[in-house]
Amino acid sequence: GIQVEQSPPDLILQEGANSTLRCNFSDSVNNLQWFHQNPWGQLINLFYIPSGTKQNGRLSATTVATERYSLLYISSSQTTDSGVYFCAVKRGVTFGTGTRLQVTL
Amino acid sequence: EPEVTQTPSHQVTQMGQEVILRCVPISNHLYFYWYRQILGQKVEFLVSFYNNEISEKSEIFDDQFSVERPDGSNFTLKIRSTKLEDSAMYFCASSEESLGASGMFFGSGTQLSVL
Numbered sequence: 001g002i003q004v005e006q007s008p009p010d011l012i013l014q015e016g017a018n019s020t021l022r023c024n025f026s027d028s029v030n031n032l033q034w035f036h037q038n039p040w041g042q043l044i045n046l047f048y049i050p051s052g053t054k055q056n057g058r059l060s061a062t063t064v065a066t067e068r069y070s071l072l073y074i075s076s077s078q079t080t081d082s083g084v085y086f087c088a089v090k091r092g093v094t095f096g097t098g099t100r101l102q103v104t105l
Numbered sequence: 106e107p108e109v110t111q112t113p114s115h116q117v118t119q120m121g122q123e124v125i126l127r128c129v130p131i132s133n134h135l136y137f138y139w140y141r142q143i144l145g146q147k148v149e150f151l152v153s154f155y156n157n158e159i160s161e162k163s164e165i166f167d168d169q170f171s172v173e174r175p176d177g178s179n180f181t182l183k184i185r186s187t188k189l190e191d192s193a194m195y196f197c198a199s200s201e202e203s204l205g206a207s208g209m210f211f212g213s214g215t216q217l218s219v220l
Contacts, residue, residue, distance in 0.1 A: 033209065035148075043148070043196060043211040086148060092138060092198070092209055093161065095148040 002027045004089055004096035012102045013077050021072040021099045023087035031091060032063050034072050037098075038083040046072070046085075077103045107131040111197050111212035118187055118219055126182045126215045128197030137180045138198040138209070139172065141165070148196070154180065187219045 003026040013019055023032070034046040047054050047061040049070065054061055058077075063070040070087055082103050087096040110129040118124050130137050139151040152162040154172055171183045180199075184191055194216050200209045 041194060042213055045208040045210060048208045093150045093163070095150070098147055
């Protein structure tokens with residue numbers, strides 16, 4: 001089946017810093033989503049982004065389907081951004097390995 | 106704001122017992138999903154459900170598992186003869202379209218502990 005790898009696996013940022021999270025997938029996909037799992041375990045849908053770029057506040061995402069990757073940008077990070085970020089492909093069937101983000105004061 | 110509701114939040118059961126996890130999806134959503142997450146690991150897809158039938162299932166979703174939409178609002182996951190390795194957080198999700206632009210919304214999960 002399709003493999004979805006995310007990098008980096010762990011990331012520690014100071015509040016206010018910017019970051020880029022990457023999602024690589026092994027086969028072509030026609031949909032991709034980004035989720036944030038907060039420290040309390042709640043999964044929150046961030047973006048549905050099969051291709052192109054979308055922005056929502058301090059977050060934006062870009063998917064280059066032909067090159068099999070997607071990027072999630074977090075600007076001016078806040079402590080509330082802490083948690084695990086997952087990408088998921090194939091209509092949510094396959095989740096990536098996740099990036100654990102910790103934002104410190 | 107509409108939300109997906111799951112009950113119970115915690116379930117403790119003895120190995121070999123049957124459990125039913127319940128979910129109330131967002132009312133105008135048509136697609137429903139179950140996932141599980143073993144502590145510290147990634148989210149694993151179990152099954153998707155549309156139009157009163159399973160549309161896709163993973164290798165994890167074997168004969169031990171079943172799903173049902175017993176009425177117009179509830180969506181259940183039944184695990185027969187639970188095993189120790191079934192201990193995990195189980196998430197229900199729903200979407201208006203087949204993971205279209207409207208996205209997927211998750212409940213808060215049921216933490217299942219099999220003793």
